[in-house]
Amino acid sequence: MKRRQFIRLSSLASASLTVPGIFRRGQTLLSAHQSGKRLIIIQLTGGNDGLNTMIPYSDDTYFKARGKLAIRRQDALYGHDLQGFHPALSGLKSIYDQGWLSIVNSVGYPEPNLSHFRSMDIWHTGSDARDYLASGWLGRWLDQHPGRPHEAIQVDQALALALKGDHRQGFALRNPQALNRAAKSPFLDAVTAHRHAHEEDMASYLYQTLAETQESAAWLLEKSKTHSASTSYPATQLGKDLRTIAELITADSDTRIYYASLTGFDTHVNQANRHERMLRQYDEAVTALVRDLKAHDLLTDTLIMTFSEFGRRVQANGSGGTDHGTASVLWLINEGHLVKPGFVNAPPDLIHLQDENMVFEVDFRSIYADILRSWLDTDPQIILGTGHPPIARLLIA
Template sequence: MNRRHFMQSAAFLPLLPGLAVNASMAHEQTKTIAAGTAVTGRRIILLELAGANDGLNTVVPWSNNYYHELRPTIGLKGNAVIAVNDNYGFHHRLKALMPVWDASELAVVHAMGYPKPNRSHFKSIALWEAGGDGYSNGKRGWPTHDIEHAYASSEIDAHGIVLGGSMGIFSNGQGNWLSMTAARQFANRQSGTLPDAAAQKPLTQNPVMQLLVERARTLKTSLDSIAAKVSNSRHSARIGGNSRLSQQLTHTVNLINAGVDAPVFKVSLGGFDTHEGQLGRHQRLLKNIAISLHDLRTELVKTDQWKNTIVMTYSEFGRRVTENGSRGTDHGTAAAHLILGGSVNGGFYGTEPDLANLSDGDLRYTMDYRSVYNRLLSDWLKLPADSFSEYRDHRLDSLTS
């Protein structure tokens, strides 16, 4: 706890009990006071592969007979796989990521999933976003609770920033969770109507209005601060890959290199719902991802931020092991995901899924995805509270250093 922070919390208190709603905010403030050992400056970039990425054709069990049997036309073999060990290799279009792998900064976690899988796009992504499973939904975006308890809004520019896709991972968050698209509109509209954060005295004795103005002001301060940092920044990143992801990551890198402090960034790339003609579509997507992530690393290494950054991919679910009649794959369950960053210890984690022992034609998950959330929150961000500690899994002990 620092003094400035304490003063602010204290100053808030007489005002806050006023609102019926404020118990939780006061609570939020105290928690912060009590805790406050989180490491600032570290961040997670979440990359959503919307539509459900085919894990088996991303991290390929190239020597597995079942794989080729079940995927006679879309199974990858020969030059289409960059083998990294006797069992597994990457899709050849992930070539641009190989320097990251060789630097041992790319980790693969096998068969991530959750109990009682749901195959609806909407439902399943909502579960990943809220840390739920087939038995219970989860109540709020998975990073929100712990991050809000560790950082007051005043300490950082934002608790999290979405640059693409849904705000779902921030759902029901009480903190400063921003969507940059909407934020830009808000900033434009409000630049004249919002009270100037610095000069303005409280306009009113109305505590509710004060809270509202305060909220808007925090928001505006946050947006202004971000805008100022970005416009003062001498860095201008170039992320290749020629997709929406490259735009989003360009913004992300510019924000990071401008010194914008937010523990979570979220980007999204869609188009993974490859029910038909998978080979062509999937390889274009993977190629774009690989180039974008490669460039992301290059840009962040320049400013020495790569060591403070972890990128994690996630998706609704994996795809059916057996290919369908349209040279595509239908909705499945578990899938491998990539975790990369300057402090990541590269390599394979978890347990290989058994292609000979499927459940209803789908992979059985071997790693609860929440075990990774646990590591990101507790080991990486070093947050004092960790909502997912019950999923702590020793197989991930050496994921980050």
């Protein structure tokens, strides 16, 4: 046995003594070669109710405002004296117990916009509420890092604005098999084979995109065959998507950024059951992913960020739900690079509201800036521009 391999095995073995059962199951000793840090972003679409995700159970205002929707202290999973987890988040709670989770309360931006689409665009582009940018923050990162077309992958039917740069774009796929089937017909192969030197920019751009799609599709399919997930994933769409990501990561696919999303958080009516269901879906899929990454000894080099375009109103509405809000909670998962595992800041201030909504405390771009600097080796100002709040200190480079 080679010395390097031995060290890896022994460190894994010692780790397994301290990790709880759910992270040990299905563990394999396969370890992928890996080239640097990876970022996975999970988007909760529709406006996730942060207050009912990380429960501020020591705040009477919460119980008054939320009435029957409030999660009781005895039902919440204990985090610390001021805040705990929604009961459906038992996996995330275990990740927290391991010290692999940093939770940031009250994340938002000035002049909050309550439209799903607009607020999502603001999060995707990293712009001010008054600006309209045509490129996303990760797309602009791609512009700075010439590489293969699949440098950033979104597991979806189409590419989000976050991954569209001014010059380069991320790569969308639902899974490598489906993409390869779509990209590989005899006719499309012939199209690529017969492409001529086109003078017009746009024509060559299209032909090049097609050729790169075919090339990457074949390569990713090949890679994804070499490794498969070592743990079982839930049969939900998010479960499948995160499994695809895990397969590509363990197969060492050169991809630095992965993007997945879960839709259905717009809980205007009868929130309790629906929100519970959504969080459970999230929790099961993410717990499987973390377990899988841990099993491959890849959790130290993988950072998972979960966000939503906004939170929800403090006061419940009259239909057993909550309306669009502003600041919400965001969390990061990683082993070993979190400056402050656990709850990073105080629970949200529910007294001093603006137009009945919470006032943000942490600008999301200060977190982006931290990720860009500490995780993606980039000067944040190049991507986000100047004049933003100071860089958050959540990550150890």
